[in-house]
Amino acid sequence: MNTNEAKEKLLLYRERIDDADPRFQEALAQVRRDPELAEWLREQMNCYDAIRSKLREVEPRSDLAEKIVRNQPIPFRRDWTQMLKLAAAIILSAGITAVAMTLWQRDGHRLMQGREIVAKGEVLDLTCYVAYNWSGPKHASCAMDCIKSGLPVGIKTEDGKVYLLTGKEAHVNDELADYAAKIVTVRGKKTARDGFAQIQVEEIRKF
Structure with a gap:
């Protein structure tokens, strides 16, 4: 799996909730090997956290x-x-x-x-x-x-x-x-x- 394929998978990944889901294991392994992908995933998770926080107000x-x-x-x-x-x-x-x-x-x-x-x-x-x-x-x-x-x-x-x-x-x-x-x-x-x-x-x- 390359970085772009991992990103496609991880667009649906939910931190902690999906940690044990076998569908994400290969992509998460790629995250551990690729520092840039790891930084991209951190940004995604921060974005999702912000969205969840805002949704509670809407x-x-x-x-x-x-x-x-x-x-x-x-x-x-x-x-x-x-x-x-x-x-x-x-x-x-x-x-x-x-x-x-x-x-x-x-x-x-x-x-x-x-x-x-x-x-x-x-x-x-x-x-x-x-x-x-x-x-x-x-x-x-x-x-x-x-x-x-x-x-x-x-x-x-x-x-x-x-x-x-x-x-x-x-x-x-x-x-x-x-x-x-x-x-x-x-x-x-x-x-x-x-x-x-x-x-x-x-x-x-x-x-």
Whole structure:
């Protein structure tokens, strides 16, 4: 297993909860051999801890679960593990959106002072990405619907980093929905607040 393969596995890893899970053992062994991967995993865990902390402060919209399930129906023979993942993603999406809006309203001037970066990568529907690790062309239609409906949109760069994409206006979702699961380049201010990595989008370059 190489570093990129380990990262793909560890995106779903939960510290302490999954330590004994055999599905993660090979990836965790790679972490012990690779200092850079170990640092990446520490950043991921810090981010997840911050998200969990913020979610305790957020109450999701009453219609959010219905909207997500309508876009991605659950088969009659239910896999309860997958349903729990979907429920977690619903809460996470509400939390990310609410926190991003709160940070923009409260600290807009500080966000604008972030470091400018250019990031190239795949446009993600963060809800399904967090719940199922779904991405790529096979998920494009569902991702497009979720992004159009206002759920969080992100970008996964070529080095495996994932950023929440935000903007001063609501047009970010509208502009990116048709490019779900496709490669774009965005330019904007990179900021990190309470563990959330985000790009305040100023320009979208579509290819």
